[in-house]
Amino acid sequence: MxxxxxxxxxxxxxxxxxxxxxxxxxxxxxxxxxxxxxxxxxxxxxxxxxxxxxxxxxxxxxxxxxxxxxxxxxxxxxxxxxxxxxxxxxxxxxxxxxxxxxxxxxxxxxxxxxxxxRRVPKPPPVVLRHRGITLDRAMREVTVDDRSVELTPREFAVLQVLLEAEGEAVPHDEIMRAVWDEHLDPRTSAVRSTVSRLRGKLGDREVITANAGQGYRLCD
Known part of the structure; x- marks a missing residue:
């Protein structure tokens, strides 16, 4: 503090x-x-x-x-x-x-x-950036190297969670809790398939990596 x-x-x-x-x-x-x-x-x-x-x-x-x-x-x-x-x-x-x-x-x-x-943590910045990716939380817009990218609400939310983690791995269960409701079956492939689509929309870049047992994180 x-x-x-x-x-x-x-x-x-x-x-x-x-x-x-x-x-x-x-x-x-x-x-x-x-x-x-x-x-x-x-x-x-x-x-x-x-x-x-x-x-x-x-x-x-x-x-x-x-x-x-x-x-x-x-x-x-x-x-x-x-x-x-x-x-x-x-x-x-x-x-x-x-x-x-x-x-x-x-x-x-x-x-x-x-x-x-100890009060409620301060909110993350309105604009998040990483390796040419820019996410504007207020405008709900994402660009890659100044190119506009259309994302679904789930894809946008997953990308936001990863950007807020600033390169740290985010566990699969934590992404599920942040993006999906409590009724989603934890055995579903929803997170994996959403990350796969997200990679493609970001330009097939190796920007998101899966760490065995740790979850997903943004590559350096």
Whole structure:
């Protein structure tokens, strides 16, 4: 897990960072709001611990701007503004994922960060690419070397599963669970035949290989 702590109180910032690192959590520090926004756009942080009262750009504004990102970090507001109306405003109006008032117990901070990090995994990129193959999840389009390829919904789904695995082998059963419903007989040749048709539509390229006992993967 990688965390960005945006806190302008240098002593507190270093204390939080040291404590998190001792718990095997990677930490970067930002001492102003504009720095927190810039670092969040450049690095894929899992959690942003965000003080509301930051110089240059307030934490409130940082939160608003990051919510406009396609895949923002999960935001834990850590602030001295701990009244009920402040917490409600931070969660409902600013869009923070969690809210913790100062002073705080460090064990609780760690627990909240880890809970945010365990939430639903971030979705894969909208566009996936491998060896000249491009799959656009939003447009439901596939091209090979800029040539449009028409795939059935099953073929598209199988290719997406393999692209998301980034070269790792995907077991036969895992492909079945991701693409077919629970009523499909596990002994069927549906996966094998779909992969065979997919190879042909991708141009008879040796792009998908079958590993005995491991499943299918995209060739390097």
């Amino acid at each position: 990688r965390v960005l702590v945006a806190e302008d109180h240098r002593v507190l910032a270093r204390m939080i960072a040291t404590g998190l690192r001792r718990r095997s959590i990677a930490v970067d520090l930002a001492l102003s709001g504009d720095e927190a926004e810039r670092m969040s756009q450049l690095t894929d942080y899992d959690v942003l611990v965000l003080d509301r009262d930051l110089p240059v750009m307030t934490g409130d504004e940082v939160c608003r701007r990051l919510r406009g990102m396609v895949d923002p970090p999960r935001i834990l507001m850590l602030t001295s503004a701990g009244a009920l109306e402040d917490r409600v405003y931070g969660l409902e109006q600013l869009g923070a994922d969690d809210y913790l008032a100062k002073p705080f117990d460090f064990a609780e901070l760690v627990a909240r960060i880890r809970t945010l990090g």
